[in-house]
Amino acid sequence: MARWIRAQEAAALLGVHPSRIxxxxxxxxxxxxxxxxxxxxxxxxxxxxxxxxNERRELYGDRESEAAGEN
Structure with missing residues (x-):
């Protein structure tokens, strides 16, 4: 069974603006x-x-996740 999260939470996890969702x-x-x-x-x-x-981490390593954490 899928676990569902709010789109706003997904945006925060991905480090993107909600419109990107x-x-x-x-x-x-x-x-x-x-x-x-x-x-x-x-x-x-x-x-x-x-x-x-996971796909982003494979492509960019931890650079992107570190940058997202700075915001």
Missing amino acids: SVLLRQGKLTWRPDPLDARVHMVDAEQVQAIL
Whole structure:
């Protein structure tokens, strides 16, 4: 069973602006569903967010994760 996190939390984990999450949704890289408590809030699959993080670490090493931590 998938674990779902708020899109805003996903943006923070990825170190990107929340609008970038919308781009990832349109590209089909993230699956979403409405928050059961607030349909205006997007929930995204945490495993897919982790996969994007892993892919970035493979490409860029820890440079990107270190830069994201500085913000």
